[in-house]
Amino acid sequence: MDTSQGSRASRMVVIGGDAAGMSAASQARRLKGPDELEIVAFERGHFTSYSACGIPYWVGGQVTDVDELVARTPEAHRERGIDVRTRTEVVEIDVPGQRVRARDLGSGAESWTPYDHLVIATGARPVRPDLPGIDASGVHGVQTLDDGQALLDTLERAPGRQAVVVGAGYIGVEMAEALINRGYEVTVVNRGAEPMSTLDPDMGRLVHEAMAGMGITMVNDAEVTALRADAGGRVAAVLTRDAEYPADVVVLGIGVRPETSLAAAAGLPLGEHGGLLTDLAMRVRGQENIWAGGDCVEVLDLVAGRERHIALGTHANKHGQIIGTNVGGDYATFPGVVGTAVSKVCDLEIARTGLREKDARRVGLRFVTVTIESTSRAGYYPDSAPMTVKMLAEHRTGRLLGVQIVGREGAGKRVDIAAVALTAGMTVDRMTTLDLGYAPPFSPVWDPVLAAARKASKAVRNPTS
Incomplete structure (x- = not known):
């Protein structure tokens, strides 16, 4: 493929079709038309521009239709002149060659796409510990709408009504509520002294007491050692050093890590928490035409004066707006966060x-x-x-x-x-x-x-x- 620009429009390639990636694409499109800027967005899932934060409420029944969580479909983006390619996963970034290699997850076919501007918005992945039985059927991480649908499918066919949530951070407590709303008996197994490690323990204790009052069984100071599956390969129990908790479904709420495996393989700079490092304009440090935003980056904590990894849709949308503004020829910066x-x-x-x-x-x-x-x-x-x-x-x-x-x-x-x-x-x-x-x-x-x-x-x- 000829990668010389000539008189053609420059090309913006986006890896990841959710908040940061599609906000960047949409903002860039507002500033530059298709004759000036071609935009190609790769998304390995089925959905774009959706609210991952709403998944617990979809699972819990407060949101009845997945479409309510989708702000803009792939079709709507295409109508705006953005070439969205769903079920297509980028598997390699060639920084010197300014191109990415993508695989169609249906056919397995691979192809290279050159870029003038690259936006990395690969998000975060649920922490999935390397434990015996972790790959049993009925064990779920919840990060994307596809993950949410897979969990709902499991809940529909589960043989019983006992659920175990591993971890008691934001995802863990929200999923505990969702499962309670679904009529499950819920046990939360937490390695910390109290739930919500984002709080001090004295405040976490208040959360513990309230959850217990709601009928949720809280097990603190407990390290999961294995998951036991039945003869058919379906999860049957969660094991700690001291006890065994029956489970017809298990939800992993241990937290998330930046999904930066592609970036790391390409030699791009990562921080101590594993997230990409950017400048104030959301440009990857040391690169002129590679940008990154959302859950795959680290951000400056304005109170502590240090880089942190905080996975929130609010930040991701702001990052995308800033990236799109800069790629579109204007100027914007992201100063940092206070961790709200x-x-x-x-x-x-x-x-x-x-x-x-x-x-x-x-x-x-x-x-x-x-x-x-x-x-x-x-x-x-x-x-x-x-x-x-x-x-x-x-x-x-x-x-x-x-x-x-x-x-x-x-x-x-x-x-x-x-x-x-x-x-x-x-x-x-x-x-x-x-x-x-x-x-x-x-x-x-x-x-x-x-x-x-x-x-x-x-x-x-x-x-x-």
């Missing part, structure tokens, strides 16, 4: 932003911590719900370092107040003067986050009290 996340299990809302205690210690910060109990509305207003807020502030300076919230309705999204304060570099004392909206149906006079800031401000001034 929110989740729920049944009616319990869980949120965090910034640093945990161990994160602060790891980067050498001295800090104070405070915890307050409050309510979502004025205490006298009907349906006021309890919440617990934990706040970290830097010793002496009072700079806000992190916030964790666990509570019922109205708790989770309050973390956004802290996320804005972190991004602005505010002190807890300055936070106490924020002019937040107040009325009894929405908040106590002192919003719970500001009540925590008020207590933290006092602790900063008198850290021994």
Whole structure:
């Protein structure tokens, strides 16, 4: 194939058809027409531009049709002048030759496609430990819509109603709720002392207690050693050193890792967490025409000043917009994150932003911590719900370092107040003067986050009290 440009349009090749990849393609197309920029996108699955975050709610029945999770189909992208090739997997990146080798997963045929701009948006893969029985039928990781459909198929034909979730991070607790909603008896096996390792253990304990109250069996400090299959090769139990838990289906909620095997094989730079390293424009470091975004990259933590791997659709869409803007001839940058996340299990809302205690210690910060109990509305207003807020502030300076919230309705999204304060570099004392909206149906006079800031401000001034 002739790869010389001549008078032809330049070509943008995208590896990965979800949030980052297709946001990049769509934004580039807004800025440049097909006569200026040809766009080819490879996606190994059946779907493009979908909400992976919505999979637990599809599995749990709150979302009834998979199409509700798809923002834009491959056909819709093609109508906009983007050549989307589904069920096609890129298996090699030739950086010196500026081309990629792709395999049609139906026919097995392979071909090379040259690029002028390459966008790597390969996402993340569920952690799948190398354990005896891990490949038994009925054991599922959940990362793509195809994964979600495979799990639903298993749930439909499972011989019993016992489910085991391995891991108790965001994916684990959300899938536990989904399985409860499906009428399964759910056991969560967790290697940590408490669920939700993204929280400090004292806040994770609140999640543990709430999950137990919902009928979910929590098994902490337990290392899975094997999975046992029946004579037909279907999973039958999850084994730890001390016990065996019957299972008709197993969901792996251990977390995800950046899917960077292609990038690594091509010699592109990876960080300590295995994600691609980029500059502020989302260009892969050391490369002029290779870009990367989404769950396969590491991002700058603005609070800790270090690179982190955070797999969230919000970041992926922003990365894609920035890449597409730059490829399209304009200019944009991504400054970093403060590590905000929110989740729920049944009616319990869980949120965090910034640093945990161990994160602060790891980067050498001295800090104070405070915890307050409050309510979502004025205490006298009907349906006021309890919440617990934990706040970290830097010793002496009072700079806000992190916030964790666990509570019922109205708790989770309050973390956004802290996320804005972190991004602005505010002190807890300055936070106490924020002019937040107040009325009894929405908040106590002192919003719970500001009540925590008020207590933290006092602790900063008198850290021994």
